[in-house]
Amino acid sequence: MDDKHKHLPDLFDQRFREMVKAVDSFFDESIKQVNHFFQQSTIPVEVFESDKxxxxEAYLPNVKREQIRIDRSGNQLRIRVEDRYLHEVKDDEAHYYNRSHSISQKERVLTLPFAVADTASSASLNDDVLTIVFPKRQSSIDVIDVDDH
Structure with a gap:
């Protein structure tokens, strides 16, 4: 029976450790790629408020103004960025032609913390930061007089 055990690899053998390291490395790299994919598909934003x-502010690296669309409905704000890519390779001598077209989109929907005015908003894109400013809506409270009868 001892002869049988001599042919079995030791579980803590160097080859086993190298195999475990390789498998571990594979999964580490795979998870990094998945994280990178999800980070690319969201738009990081910060919301600031003052009295008025x-x-x-949305961070949009390498984005041009014409790629951005901003929509607001009530207190919901949607920022969408669309990137179109067209690549064409033509080689008449090799009788080769390849054309690829892709569209990628990312968007972020925010709920604004306070009611904002329907007009007079502004947006600007400077140094990869989209800044959108909304004036707060002035809440009007109707005072109702109570008559003495």
């Missing part, structure tokens, strides 16, 4: 306005 609400300011949203």
């Amino acid at each position: 306005e609400v300011t949203i």
